Structures are given as structure tokens and as C-alpha cells.
Amino acid sequence: MSKKITLKSSDGESFEVEEAVARQSQTLANLIEDNCTDGEIPITNVTSNILAKVVEYCKKHVVVDGGDDSSSSSTSEEDLKKWDADFMQVDQSTMFDLILAANYLNVASLLDLACQTVADMITACKGAEEIRAKFGIENDFTPEEEAEIAKATQWAFQ
Amino acid sequence: MNYFPDEVIEHIFDFIASHKDRNSISLVSKSWHKIERCSRKRVFIGNCYAINPERLIERFPSLKSLTLKGKPHFADFNLVPHEWGGFVHPWIVALAKARVGLEELRLKRMVVSDESLELLSRSFAGFKSLVLVSCEGFTTDGLASIAANCRHLRELDLQENEIEDHRGQWLNCFPESSTALTSLNFSCLKGETNLAALERLVARSPNLESLKVNRAVPLDALTRLMSCAPQLVDLGVGSYENEPDQESFVKLMDAIKKCTSLRSLSGFSEVAPLCLTAFYPICQNLTSLNLSYAAEIQGNHVVRFIQFCKRLQRLWILDSIGDKGLEVVASTCKELQELRVFPSDLHDEEDNNEASVTEIGLVAISAGCPKLHSILYFCKQMTNAALITVAKNCPNFIRFRLCILEPNKPDHTTSQSLDEGFGAIVQACKGLRRLSVSGLLTDKVFLYIGMYAEQLEMLSIAFAGDTDKGMLYVLNGCKKMRKLEIRDSPFGNAALLADVDKYRTMRSLWMSSCEVTLGGCKRLARNAPWLNVEIINENENNDLMMERNEEDEREKVDRLYLYRTVVGARKDAPPCVTIL
Numbered sequence: 001m002s003k004k005i006t007l008k009s010s011d012g013e014s015f016e017v018e019e020a021v022a023r024q025s026q027t028l029a030n031l032i033e034d035n036c037t038d039g040e041i042p043i044t045n046v047t048s049n050i051l052a053k054v055v056e057y058c059k060k061h062v063v064v065d066g067g068d069d070s071s072s073s074s075t076s077e078e079d080l081k082k083w084d085a086d087f088m089q090v091d092q093s094t095m096f097d098l099i100l101a102a103n104y105l106n107v108a109s110l111l112d113l114a115c116q117t118v119a120d121m122i123t124a125c126k127g128a129e130e131i132r133a134k135f136g137i138e139n140d141f142t143p144e145e146e147a148e149i150a151k152a153t154q155w156a157f158q
Numbered sequence: 159m160n161y162f163p164d165e166v167i168e169h170i171f172d173f174i175a176s177h178k179d180r181n182s183i184s185l186v187s188k189s190w191h192k193i194e195r196c197s198r199k200r201v202f203i204g205n206c207y208a209i210n211p212e213r214l215i216e217r218f219p220s221l222k223s224l225t226l227k228g229k230p231h232f233a234d235f236n237l238v239p240h241e242w243g244g245f246v247h248p249w250i251v252a253l254a255k256a257r258v259g260l261e262e263l264r265l266k267r268m269v270v271s272d273e274s275l276e277l278l279s280r281s282f283a284g285f286k287s288l289v290l291v292s293c294e295g296f297t298t299d300g301l302a303s304i305a306a307n308c309r310h311l312r313e314l315d316l317q318e319n320e321i322e323d324h325r326g327q328w329l330n331c332f333p334e335s336s337t338a339l340t341s342l343n344f345s346c347l348k349g350e351t352n353l354a355a356l357e358r359l360v361a362r363s364p365n366l367e368s369l370k371v372n373r374a375v376p377l378d379a380l381t382r383l384m385s386c387a388p389q390l391v392d393l394g395v396g397s398y399e400n401e402p403d404q405e406s407f408v409k410l411m412d413a414i415k416k417c418t419s420l421r422s423l424s425g426f427s428e429v430a431p432l433c434l435t436a437f438y439p440i441c442q443n444l445t446s447l448n449l450s451y452a453a454e455i456q457g458n459h460v461v462r463f464i465q466f467c468k469r470l471q472r473l474w475i476l477d478s479i480g481d482k483g484l485e486v487v488a489s490t491c492k493e494l495q496e497l498r499v500f501p502s503d504l505h506d507e508e509d510n511n512e513a514s515v516t517e518i519g520l521v522a523i524s525a526g527c528p529k530l531h532s533i534l535y536f537c538k539q540m541t542n543a544a545l546i547t548v549a550k551n552c553p554n555f556i557r558f559r560l561c562i563l564e565p566n567k568p569d570h571t572t573s574q575s576l577d578e579g580f581g582a583i584v585q586a587c588k589g590l591r592r593l594s595v596s597g598l599l600t601d602k603v604f605l606y607i608g609m610y611a612e613q614l615e616m617l618s619i620a621f622a623g624d625t626d627k628g629m630l631y632v633l634n635g636c637k638k639m640r641k642l643e644i645r646d647s648p649f650g651n652a653a654l655l656a657d658v659d660k661y662r663t664m665r666s667l668w669m670s671s672c673e674v675t676l677g678g679c680k681r682l683a684r685n686a687p688w689l690n691v692e693i694i695n696e697n698e699n700n701d702l703m704m705e706r707n708e709e710d711e712r713e714k715v716d717r718l719y720l721y722r723t724v725v726g727a728r729k730d731a732p733p734c735v736t737i738l
Contacts, residue, residue: 096159096162099162099166099170100162100166103163103165103166103169111169115166115169115170115172115173116173118170119170119171119172119173119174120173122170122174122179122182122183123174123176123179125182127182127185128182128183128185128186131182131183131186132186132187135159136159136160137159137160137186137187137190138160138187139186139187140187140188141185141187141188141191146185149184149185149191150185151724152209152213152217152724153181153184153185154181155208155209155722155723155724156203156205156208156209156213156214156724157177157181157201157202157203157209158177158178158181158202158204
């Protein structure tokens with residue numbers, strides 16, 4: 001019978017998960033190793049809606065023990081990719097909170113997935129102005145600085 | 159996103175690789191700029207004189223991979239003197255001094271010395287990959303230092319370089335502990351090779367995927383090499399003039415059969431037809447085939463070979479394949495994406511119609527190969543009708559280079575110019591990025607190019623056009639133009655000077671044997687101090703040219719090469735180059 005871990009979000013909601021699920025987070029895995037997991041673990045930086053998503057991801061990505069034949073596991077690899085893509089269909093704010101949560105909890109595969117998704121959004125933009133607009137980033141270059149960098153960038157490195 | 163910690167932003171940037179995208183993110187904000195430039199691993203410099211090593215290192219201190227290009231493209235046609243420039247040495251010196259963790263260096267049309275290679279081999283402990291394309295100035299001694307000192311070398315790829323061959327002990331210089339090689343290409347070396355050393359090296363390189371030997375590796379050695387490297391994906395073979403005897407043939411075929419991963423085949427500078435048949439067992443797996451060096455082999459042998467290659471995506475051949483041969487390619491190679499047909503005999507006196515290709519072959523290919531997107535086609539004749547058909551069949555061309563061997567040759571059925579044919583190409587192929595035109599062409603073709611070729615980045619013009627209008631149509635119309643190279647065409651100062659700011663948006667312009675004068679070039683240099691305006695004249699030296707008086711300003715410039723730069727006039731120009 002595997003151990004259950006209880007996580008508590010910053011806004012007080014509790015999530016009970018199997019140890020294997022919690023171990024997807026390197027941060028939590030370390031706590032488990034150090035036997036610090038009696039009672040609830042407060043996840044102070046993550047709200048309940050985001051923590052729910054992280055838990056959902058980790059549940060889906062738990063590696064099931066026991067050997068399956070390779071053909072069925074390759075199908076589930078495809079299905080998993082599809083699931084991941086659907087999972088990432090969230091608004092920008094949720095996406096960013098997921099990244100921060102994955103970073104804080106050190107869930108490597110979720111962090112990679114979310115960063116890849118944001119990277120794809122960036123590369124879909126046609127240039128710096130569009131990127132700023134999409135992500136609400138302030139242009140803190142002076143016009144002269146920007147022109148200088150743009151010139152060197154375009155003339156030399158392209 | 160403004161509140162992301164830097165390491166998270168860097169993590170996102172890890173998934174952004176292309177130069178274009180990384181250049182975009184570096185302009186978003188100060189913090190993004192800093193994170194991007196400090197984490198950038200791969201840098202591409204399309205013109206080594208647009209920037210200098212110090213500024214490169216200042217901006218990208220963590221770089222691991224550097225690509226540098228030197229001489230302009232027309233150097234391939236002997237239009238650029240050897241000593242023109244493009245020296246890699248100062249770059250290696252600066253990178254070594256700054257202790258940059260260089261792992262990969264890719265050079266094209268640069269001058270590389272043995273001293274440079276020695277310094278490279280001693281300065282970067284993690285160095286993994288050296289790719290030299292169309293470079294010159296070094297010998298096999300330089301290769302020996304790379305082999306001996308680069309402990310982690312994975313890739314040594316020498317393509318079309320001019321290397322002085324001191325006769326093959328360099329292969330011996332790979333230490334016994336060197337087992338990491340994934341790619342070794344020395345096909346351009348002319349001399350003998352230490353076969354025993356080569357065989358030992360291949361035998362202890364289990365990760366070797368690409369091996370391209372030179373002509374001096376005989377058949378029995380090739381057989382042994384293939385036997386101890388059945389994992390090869392990419393193979394370049396040597397020269398096999400003589401028909402192999404029965405025993406050698408069987409051994410060769412057995413070795414080839416075991417190479418089930420082989421996807422790419424090249425080499426064959428001479429090949430007896432029987433040798434070629436030994437490769438039949440793996441033809442069905444080939445996606446890339448380069449038989450463009452096999453000048454002596456008859457077209458029908460090549461055709462028979464290709465008939466087995468149903469999966470070809472890339473094919474480089476000689477025009478000795480003929481139109482009939484291309485028809486076979488069209489019906490066999492349905493996956494074909496890139497085709498290059500090179501001229502087999504550039505100096506033929508007899509009009510040997512069998513040993514060449516015409517518009518018939520081109521049309522056949524366009525009709526049969528729906529995935530074709532890149533073509534380089536040397537031929538003796540062309541028609542507008544054919545080009546119009548090709549345009550209709552293949553609207554997906556990205557690269558279209560047509561080289562009719564005789565300058566100014568008209569449509570051979572109507573005697574008209576080929577303006578309409580090329581016009582159809584640029585109108586249909588909305589994604590066209592590279593174009594070479596040839597044959598009889600008036601200003602009209604350039605009107606079409608300026609009007610329709612919206613994505614065009616590189617254009618090569620030879621013996622074409624009537625007036626400055628032609629060049630102006632291109633400069634005004636093609637917003638994405640990066641490299642424009644023109645020879646033997648009647649474009650002059652009016653076109654050159656019409657819109658100086660246009661050259662801010664282009665990497666370079668080459669004009670040789672055109673109508674531009676010294677006065678025009680001087681005026682351009684005065685109006686655009688951010689350009690290097692180079693006059694190349696092998697009969698003069700710098701001083702004489704600068705003292706020219708008024709009359710001489712009207713003298714036509716033999717070769718003009720101009721390019722934008724952030725670091726001003728270069729200091730390493732030889733006497734035959736004047737920077738205005």
C-alpha cells in the first residue's frame with residue numbers, strides 16, 4: 001500500500017496524492033527522502049487552481065510499474081503527447097502560473113512542456129514588437145540603444 | 159512574464175534555436191537581451207567583415223558554435239582573387255584569448271592556415287566539430303594537429319576545399335583513445351591515404367555515421383571499411399576505374415548488404431559500371447545520391463542505378479543522364495525534393511546532343527516530382543513554354559537556379575527572350591527565396607521579379623537586362639533581398655546610386671563587368687560610410703587608384719563588392735582591393 005501525501009495550497013485547499021505522484025516533484029521527493037512528510041505539506045507559493053493542475057499532470061505522468069509490450073507503450077506515448085497538448089490549452093496567466101509552480105516544485109517534465117509551449121508562442125511572433133505586445137513586456141530600451149542593437153543584430157548575426 | 163526569474167526565462171529560451179528567433183528576442187527588452195546574449199550557444203555570421211571577433215565575444219561570451227562566411231559566392235567562378243581576404247586566424251586568436259568554450263566551427267569560403275588549425279586544436283579543450291566548405295590555405299599538416307590535439311573531436315567535414323596534401327600521415331595522428339568520431343569527410347584530398355590508419359580509426363569509432371573517403375581509397379580497402387562500419391548512414395566512396403574481379407566484387411557486395419542504415423551515397427569520381435551494380439542492394443533505402451563526380455560513366459548506367467532508388471529525396475547528377483534519363487527519374491523518384499544537374503563537359507566542341515539535358519527533362523521532372531522545391535539545372539537550351547509549364551507543375555519552389563550554358567541564348571523555338579518563362583516562375587512560386595536567371599533576358603524579366611518575387615533573398619544575374627531600369631526594378635521591388643550578384647550586365651551608376659539606404663537591408667551586392675564607374679562608386683562610398691565599397695582590380699594597386707583624377711572617374715570598375723558593416727573598413731585588404 002503506497003503512502004499518501006497531502007499538499008496544501010496557499011489558499012488552504014488540500015490535495016491528497018500517492019507518493020509516486022508527489023515524487024514527480026523533485027522538491028517533494030527530497031522532502032519524502034528526508035521523512036518530512038507527516039501531516040500536510042504547505043505549498044505556499046501555489047494557489048489551489050494551479051496546484052490542482054500540477055497534481056493532474058503528475059497523476060497522468062506517473063510511470064506505471066510492470067512491463068508492457070512495446071507496442072502498447074508507444075501508443076500511450078502518442079496519447080500522452082496529445083494529452084499534454086490539450087493540457088496546455090490554457091490562458092496565458094494560467095500558463096505562467098504553471099511555469100512558476102513547476103519551477104518552484106521542480107517538476108522537470110512539466111516545466112519543459114510549459115516552457116516549450118511559451119517558446120512556440122514566441123517563435124510564432126514576427127519580431128520583438130509583436131512579442132512585447134503578446135506578453136505585455138515593456139520596451140525599456142532608449143530609441144538609440146534599440147537602433148544600435150538592432151543594427152548589429154541584423155547586419156552581423158543574420 | 160515580467161516577474162519571471164531569469165533562470166525561467168533562460169529555460170524558455172533553451173527551446174528557441176533559430177538565429178532569426180533569437181535575434182528577435184534579443185530586442186524585446188534589456189533583461190531579455192542580457193539573458194539571451196549570455197545564453198546564446200550558436201552564432202551565425204554571414205559576412206565575416208560585417209563585425210569583428212571582439213564585438214562577437216563581447217556580445218555572446220558563452221558561444222559554443224560559430225559559423226563564418228568569407229568570400230562572396232562568385233568566388234566559385236574564379237571572380238575573386240585568392241588573396242582577397244576572409245582570414246579565420248584573427249577570429250581563432252580572439253576566441254582563444256577570451257577563453258571562449260568553442261566546440262564547433264563552420265567556415266565557408268574562408269582562408270585557413272595550418273597555424274590557425276594548430277592554434278584551434280590547442281585552445282579549446284571541448285572542441286568537437288570542424289566543418290570547412292570551399293576553404294583554402296592549409297595542408298594536411300593542419301589536419302594532423304586537429305587529429306592529434308582535439309580529444310573530443312566528433313566531426314571533421316572537409317567539403318570542396320583546396321588542401322595541399324603532404325601525403326597522408328595525418329590519419330595516424332588520431333590517438334588510439336579517439337573513439338568519438340561520428341563524421342569524417344576527406345573526399346577533397348588529392349593524395350594517398352594511410353589506409354591502415356584509416357581502417358583502425360574506423361574500426362574504433364562505433365558511432366561513425368558519415369564517412370567520405372577520397373579517390374585514393376581502393377576497392378578492397380572500401381570493402382574492409384564498410385565491413386567494420388555497417389552502421390554507416392552516409393558514405394562517400396573513392397575512384398574505381400577498373401572492373402573488380404569476381405572475388406572482390408562478391409566481397410564488396412556482401413559488405414554493402416550489411417549496411418542497412420545507409421541512406422546517402424556519394425563519391426564515385428570514376429566508377430566502372432560493375433562497381434556501381436554492387437550497390438544495388440541498398441538503393442531502395444537511399445534518400446540522397448550524388449553521382450555528379452562520375453564524369454566517365456555513361457548515362458544509361460546511372461539511369462539503371464536510379465531506377466532502384468525509389469526513395470530519393472536529393473539527387474545530384476551530370477547532364478550525361480540526358481532528357482530520357484530525367485524522364486526515368488521523374489517516374490521513379492516520387493519523393494524527390496532537390497535536384498542538381500551539373501554540366502559534364504564545359505568545353506565541348508562537338509554539339510553532342512545525347513550528353514546534355516534540355517527543357518524536356520526539366521518539364522518531365524516538374525511533372526513527375528510533386529515534392530520538388532530546389533533545383534539547379536545546367537542545360538543547353540530552354541523555352542518559355544517549358545518554364546511556364548514547370549511553374550504550373552511546381553509552385554512550391556524555394557530555390558530555382560537555371561543555368562543555360564551559352565550567354566544570351568533565346569527561346570530556341572521562338573527566338574524570343576525568356577522573360578515570360580522566368581516571369582511565370584516568380585509569379586507561381588510565392589515562396590521563392592533563391593533565383594538564378596540565364597539566357598536572353600531584357601529589363602522585363604526584372605520587372606516581373608520586382609513585382610512578384612516577394613520572398614526572394616538571393617538573386618544571381620549574368621548577361622541579362624538592357625538598362626538601369628532592370629536593376630532598379632529588383633532593388634525597389636524585392637523587399638527581402640539579401641544578396642544580389644550581377645555580372646556582365648548593362649547596369650550602371652544610376653541604378654547603383656538610386657537608393658543608397660536599400661543597402662542597409664542587404665548583406666551584400668556584387669557587380670562585375672557592368673557599367674558602374676569609379677566615380678559612381680566613390681559617390682556611393684561618400685554617401686554611405688556604413689558600407690565597405692570594395693573595388694577589386696588585379697592590375698592595379700591601392701595608391702594609384704586613390705590618386706585618380708577627374709577623367710579616370712569615368713572609368714568602368716571591373717569588380718565591385720559592397721557590404722554593410724558595423725566595424726568600418728577592414729585592415730587586411732590586399733593590394734588588388736581598394737576600399738573607397
